Structures are given as C-alpha cells and as structure tokens.
Amino acid sequence: MASILVVGSIALDSVKTPKGSSQEALGGSAVYFSLSAGFFAGVSVVGVIGEDFPQTHRKFLESRQIDLTGLEVVRGGKTFRWVGEFGKDLNQAHTLETHLNVIEHFQPKLQPHHKETKVLFLANIDPDLQWEVLSQMSGPEIVACDTMNFWIHSKPAALKELLAHVHLFFVNEEEARLLTKEENIFKAGRVLSEWGPEVVVIKKGEHGALLLAEGRYYAFPAFPVENVVDPTGAGDTFAGGFLGYLASDGNFKDAQSWKRAAVHGSVMASFTVEDFSTRRLEKLSSSLIENRYQKFLELLRVEDPAQILQITV
C-alpha cells in the first residue's frame, strides 16, 4: 500500500517563459507532487481527468508505480487546462487562462485503501474539497496542505478552519503575508502556526524556504540553479520531496528530520525548474537526487573550528 495520498489537480499546461514554451504538457499539483514524492515512497493520487487526457501521460505515471486507482475519468469531459507565462522575474507566474473543465464538479471519493494512508497531502484545490478528503480519512499520521491566493481571497474562513486540522502547511511568501496581513515574514509564519499547523513551511522560490517548528525558525537557501527554464510546479515538487522523504524516514516529530525533508524538497524543486513541464523529473534517477542532496549538504556545511576541536579532543 502506498504511504502517501495526494489529492490535487491533473492538468495540461501551456507555459511560456523567457527560455521557450510548452503546449498542453503534463502538469498539475498532484502530478508534480507524486512524481517527486514517488522517488522516496509509494504514492496514490486522487484526482480527475477528462477523456482527452493523453494515454502516454497515464502510462508514464503508472511506469513510476504511482497508484492511479483514485483517478476519476469523466466521460466526454475535458481535462483541466492552465495557460500561464513567466516574465524575466521567474518568481511570479502570470495566469493567462484557466479552464477548470472536469475539476469544476469534482467530488473526491476515497477508496478503502486510500483512507488508511499514513501521509496525506491536500494540494492546492478548493478548501471545501480538501476538507471533504480529510474527513474521509481514518486518521493519517501527517496531514499537509497547500493553497493559493485565489482561495485566500474567496474562502478565507474555510481555509483557516482547515489549518486547525493540519500538521504541515506549505505556503509561499506572498500568500503567507496575504493570509495573515503581517508584512514581516517571520511574524506571518508565527500567526499561521498559531492557527494550528505544527510545522509551517514558507516557500520563497529562488530564495529558498523557511521552516517554523516547535517555535523555532530554520532557514534554507535554494540550491543554486543557473539555468531556470520553467518554474511551473516547483512548489508541489518541493512538497513532494519534503513529504516523500518524511514518509521514508518515518520520523514526523524531529526537527533534524524536518530539516532533511526541507533539503530534499529543495533538491527536487531545483531539478524541476531546469526544464519545461515534468521533463526533468522524467529523466531523473535516485542516484542523481542523492548526488545533488550531498552537494547541498556540503554547500550548507559550515565548519566551526571550536566545534571541530571539541570533537577531536
């Protein structure tokens, strides 16, 4: 049985960046998340597609051992589509078109094996749907969620209610400020943690991430990527690496474990942005991931002579 259940979008994305463009390519929060988490643990996806969803994409996901028994196919329906653009500032996506299609009337229904999953990731969808999925679960060890500006504006109360029942909240910098009305990002994080989540992870794109756990802040730079091609999906890939690592580590209550999870999240995100759509994740291997993870640890490692002395004495 898979150890992680994700509910979120499966999309066909058309994206333009200063490095080129992609048309109707595989995308969506559940896709990026599960491809990333799948390197560390078994993943089940709950989501919806239309009959037009290319068979090659489905086969590719299956080839990665991702459990698609929870993938609903709507007869005659069209898959969710997103059209977006990134300007020179690759930190900010500009949505040009959103076609909800089959997602508009999506009612997630969990199968018995989904309900027993240890780790649940509620990717960015309507907070009411996130709540519906959570309420069907038997009692997961870790519940994590993400959101976006749209839900912060349209359903702030539902989102806040959800956060009271979530262990881990992934949120980006602007969203954290918007949701809490706090300009200082560290204060914003504290407000969010007061609303419920034990761990708040604030994603800052090329500037890395902040992790607030047990009242303490841990800060991480991003892994240096010199050729960012397409940032689409970086946040969900980060969450996938984070939760995938946690699921494989099995330790959900230790700051060092969360820190390693954050580094794994950053490593996975650093790959995703190197090509359009899921192309880079498709070519990835566990040894490439381990290699970059070790490079990242080396980058972070500051040897303190006094501490080294203590060890050698």
Add this chain to the structure above:
Amino acid sequence: MASILVVGSIALDSVKTPKGSSQEALGGSAVYFSLSAGFFAGVSVVGVIGEDFPQTHRKFLESRQIDLTGLEVVRGGKTFRWVGEFGKDLNQAHTLETHLNVIEHFQPKLQPHHKETKVLFLANIDPDLQWEVLSQMSGPEIVACDTMNFWIHSKPAALKELLAHVHLFFVNEEEARLLTKEENIFKAGRVLSEWGPEVVVIKKGEHGALLLAEGRYYAFPAFPVENVVDPTGAGDTFAGGFLGYLASDGNFKDAQSWKRAAVHGSVMASFTVEDFSTRRLEKLSSSLIENRYQKFLELLRVEDPAQILQITV
C-alpha cells in the same frame, strides 16, 4: 597597528521606516563597517567630516578603539547627509535627499601606517576615489570593495577597471543584475568573477547572501529577525563582520573560512537592523555576537544519518 583600513562615508542620516524615524543620526558606510569589523579586529578609517560633526559621535567611535587619525575635518564644512525612507518592503531604500557637502571634494590621503594595512575595504564611494586609495597602498593581502547603482550608471568603466584589482566584491542582487545585464543571479555572479574578484558576495537582504568562490556557489539564508526596525547600514555591517572575521582568522584562501566569514557578516547585519542608526551596534558585546553565531550554525546544521554513521563507525 590596525589590520583593516576602510575608506567610505561618515554621515548624518535621517531615516523614516514603518517602525519610526531617526534624525541626523550617526551613519555612513565607513561607520557601520568599522563598528562591525571592530568587534573582530583593529580598524582604521579614512574619511571626511565637517566641523558640525557631533563630538559625541567621534568619542563613541574612539571608545571602540577605531583609529580616526585618517579622519579629515573640513574647516567650516558640513558633514555628508542622507535622508531616506523605507516602505513596507524593507528591502528597498528610497533616497529623498543627498547632501554630499564635504564629500564632494574629498581627496583621500593615506598616512604611512594606513598603507601597510593587510585588509582594505573600499566602501561605496566614487570608483575613482576607491582607485586612488588602492594605488596608495603598499600591497594589502585582501582588497574588498562595494558600490551602488549610482556608480554603476555613471562610471561603469572605472568600476569594471577597479574590479580587476579586487579580491572580494560585495554587491547587492539588483546591482549585480544591473552591472552584468544578466537576469539569473548565479550567472551574474559568474560574470562578475570573470572580471577579476576571487570571491563575489551577493547580498540579498532578508533573503541572505550568495558566495561565489573557486567557481562554486555557497548560499546562506539571513538570520531570522522578527522585528526589523531600520535596514540602513545592513550591507556595510555585513561586510564589516565578513572582513573583520577574515582578518582575525588570517586565512584568506579557504572556502570554509569564507563561509564562516559570511555567517559572521549575517550575524552582524541581523543586529544592525533591530534598531535605528548604530544603536544596536552600540549596545552589542562579543558574547552576544558569539551567542547568535552559534544559534546560526545550529540553524544551518543538517545532520545526515549516513554521515553520522561514517563518523561513529
């Protein structure tokens, strides 16, 4: 003899931020730098003030053992003044007024003991003056410099020429992009290093810093500060902690030493922003610095079980 020489501005700053304001308070790049570096090593200042410079400021700097024999006082002259404002986005200073006053006709002249200094910091002034100071030196072991948008626009050729003779270049993110016309910050850093500096340090304010040395990038988050009062001088304080630590460490050629220097720079900058002007630096002690430095190392430390195993086996 002091081990660090700094040439830069001594100012009276009037600053408004969302947290309040300060009027004609002690400021300037050479002041922030030397107060910060002074916790680690002896510092000599070369700069200029007017007769209106308050005696209390001078006495305070002297009380910190900062060598002011290179501080020129212009008879009847007025000290450089800067009036600025920070909005909600504390990363960006808005200059309201600049009164160059005595700085306008400043011609730095080094005394014999200045010329023998091991570490030279050319803080943000006219690149022609930076060059003039450098050319008077006997052969320092480390030459570092900073600059600002104004000089990038008005004297790009002089600045580029200077960089060919500099070991360490401190530059902020926007300036690095502006100077190199490269949008990707990692590529911008590489271009800068090709122009001469062995080490390029890109300052990113609340997002930390990047260090490029021997072709490799090291990234650092900023120390989390939950109550930023006034970011004025953070960059020069960072450079002070960085070079002060290097001067005390004595190792100018080792990546681990540069990394520790960057962490010390971040620690010092994290203090400066907690109050207006130099107030926080005035109340600081070596033990407070050491304490925050250890906290920062703890924040950065990611324990890898595989590595720990290697050590214990």
